Amino acid sequence: MGHLGSGQRTRRPKWVSHLALTRLTHSVHSRTRRVGDVSRKQTTPRRQQLGRALRELREGAGMTIEAAAPRFYWSSSKLGRIEQGYQRVDVHGVRSMLDLYDIGGTRWTEVTELALRAQEPGWWRAYGLDDRGYVPLEADATLVRDYTIGYVPGLLQTAAYTRALSLSYPKHLNEQDLALSVQIRNIRQRRLIDQQNPLELAAIVDEGVLHRPVGGPEVMRDQLRRIVESAALDRVTFQVLPTAVGARPGLSSVFTLLSFEAIGFPDMVYVEHPMGAVQMAQEDSVERATIFFDRLRSLALSPADSVALVHRAAEQM
Structure with a gap:
């Protein structure tokens, strides 16, 4: 072993x-x-934390899911799953969302770091x-x-x-x-x-x-x-x-x-x-x-x- x-x-x-x-x-x-x-889809607290942050930023920008999703060439359901933490999103996708929601400064850095941490594979995956x-x-x-x-x-x-x-x-x-x-x-x-x-x-x-x-x-x-x-x-x-x-x-x-x-x-x-x-x-x-x-x-x-x-x-x- x-x-x-x-x-x-x-x-x-x-x-x-x-x-x-x-x-x-x-x-x-x-x-x-x-x-x-x-839901029976896979998620982790870190992905849910990222999704919650992205949802709050979208709502703060005054955009609905239906209005925001096409800007990324995504379906509304995909953006919804990302915000719930049930679909992975890479850093490039997160940065596109931050640009659309006009987020900058320290908040841009914080959410980008959240995205990086959410992408890290858990140690348990090596054990099946x-x-x-x-x-x-x-x-x-x-x-x-x-x-x-x-x-x-x-x-x-x-x-x-x-x-x-x-x-x-x-x-x-x-x-x-x-x-x-x-x-x-x-x-x-x-x-x-x-x-x-x-x-x-x-x-x-x-x-x-x-x-x-x-x-x-x-x-x-x-x-x-x-x-x-x-x-x-x-x-x-x-x-x-x-x-x-x-x-x-x-x-x-x-x-x-x-x-x-x-x-x-x-x-x-x-x-x-x-x-x-x-x-x-x-x-x-x-x-x-x-x-x-x-x-x-x-x-x-x-x-x-x-x-x-x-x-x-x-x-x-």
Whole structure:
């Protein structure tokens, strides 16, 4: 698998189980649906950020899509897709738009730089992933708030735990695909200690996760030790929701909130379900998920008490 580091593109598996996508890479690729635009086309936060900027500039120039598109020899639908972030546009196209909208100075430079960044291929493409699903979202995020009820969050998993999750399902990954998933997970985890491209994690897990011997006692003990080690990192906050709490939000579903402070993009919610996952960007959905997460955090044990519980679970495993 050493050739992957060279940037060579790896063929995407023809079939990947829901477990592999959500638990191992935390991505469901083509099965991910965006609520609000109801589109299955590929996009990234950076392309959406560029599209939003271009739309605002067009509207500021007092032009409709129908009036602007023919000036670039484009259809109205193409310009609409560019502004939504669902169609790529090169720097030359962006500069033509800036000229038409009479944009100059620092704003011209800022949008041109946005276009250049939006064109950069994501590292995940070398591992066979496209721009849909969870991984590209997390790659641009600066804060991940994760609530899980059945498994350890991917950013905290050991390789052995990941492997055990995959092998627990009838249609699990083959060895090559599993190795790819582990490498993807390792790249994601490095951001928790990366000074240049940092990622902050706030994770809440159900207490049952600590006592479920995924992979057997030895694998689970190592996994619990990894949680303790990770919880000591400045960018990780780990809390356990005790079984004694009883009824609370999120009993039937897991969800992840992503924040994109570095690129000035609005928060998003990623919700898993048995058939895939849904991305939600509407303000009311994000607000509701934020309230849910804050409520769960208030019901959970403190970070110190949570780590103490993890220690006890490891000793009893």
